[in-house]
Amino acid sequence: MIPELVVSDVTVRFAGLVALDSVSFTVRPGSTHALIGPNGAGKSTCFNVLSGVYRATSGSVRFGDAELTASRPHQVAALGVARTFQNIALLPRLTVRDNLMLGRHRLTRSGFVSAGLRLPSAGREAARHGARVEEIAAFVGIAEVLPTPVGLLPYGTQKRVELARALCMEPRLLLLDEPVAGMNSEERREMADLIVSVRESLGISILLVEHDMGMVMRIADSVTVLDFGRRIADGVPDEIQRDPEVIRAYLGDIEESAS
Numbered sequence: 001m002i003p004e005l006v007v008s009d010v011t012v013r014f015a016g017l018v019a020l021d022s023v024s025f026t027v028r029p030g031s032t033h034a035l036i037g038p039n040g041a042g043k044s045t046c047f048n049v050l051s052g053v054y055r056a057t058s059g060s061v062r063f064g065d066a067e068l069t070a071s072r073p074h075q076v077a078a079l080g081v082a083r084t085f086q087n088i089a090l091l092p093r094l095t096v097r098d099n100l101m102l103g104r105h106r107l108t109r110s111g112f113v114s115a116g117l118r119l120p121s122a123g124r125e126a127a128r129h130g131a132r133v134e135e136i137a138a139f140v141g142i143a144e145v146l147p148t149p150v151g152l153l154p155y156g157t158q159k160r161v162e163l164a165r166a167l168c169m170e171p172r173l174l175l176l177d178e179p180v181a182g183m184n185s186e187e188r189r190e191m192a193d194l195i196v197s198v199r200e201s202l203g204i205s206i207l208l209v210e211h212d213m214g215m216v217m218r219i220a221d222s223v224t225v226l227d228f229g230r231r232i233a234d235g236v237p238d239e240i241q242r243d244p245e246v247i248r249a250y251l252g253d254i255e256e257s258a259s
């Protein structure tokens, strides 16, 4: 069962700055939900609260029965919340296969001692994880590069490896931080299709932060818009695109960067 993610009145203050100001939204089970907003709106701060990296000053984040604001990153991961990062966070000298196996670490029962002693149970478990890694790599379209060190791969492929590693944790909620940033238009289209097929095939919830508005409007079921830490809109993509406050927030952003 995929639980609902309910973000309620979350506020985050850094010294004098209010990065999130009483923000609320709900990610329905099995939906793709986008969190958008101009630079500095508070999107990354929100992701960091959801994944246990930052503590909220006040408010709550519930994932089913679990309260995420009181949890550390490894506890959030253990609840089935996996994330990718804006700047790729893979181990570049390790092969794709080894990076993906690391993604399965939290699901490994036998631990390092029995694996080190080469116990048969540890061998069977490693084989099972290895088979699942191959399945996920095939699904994400990176099977041929499993033996390649990640650092030698093109950027767009590394982004796919990051997504595959998150999937290796068998998440119930996937947090994607700018999954198409830095990609060319063909890579963007392919990644968008992949995200749609993850949602369709696995039925998990996806929350994504993304600046590529075309992609957001195409793949998201619902959208929450932040501006200066406040939620200024929440709804289906069609409504969001026509919302005067959203248009104003984005036009202001463009005018500021032009001046």
Ligand SMILES: Nc1ncnc2c1ncn2[C@@H]1O[C@H](COP(=O)(O)OP(=O)(O)OP(=O)(O)O)[C@@H](O)[C@H]1O
Binding pocket: 014, 017, 018, 019, 037, 038, 039, 040, 041, 042, 043, 044, 045, 046
């Ligand atoms: N660790 C921190 N300490 C102090 N201020 C911070 C910290 N993290 C974020 N901020 C501030 O909080 C505000 C929101 O930043 P955040 O990175 O969450 O925005 P964002 O919407 O993700 O922006 P971008 O689209 O540029 O990534 C900004 O004013 C930022 O400078």
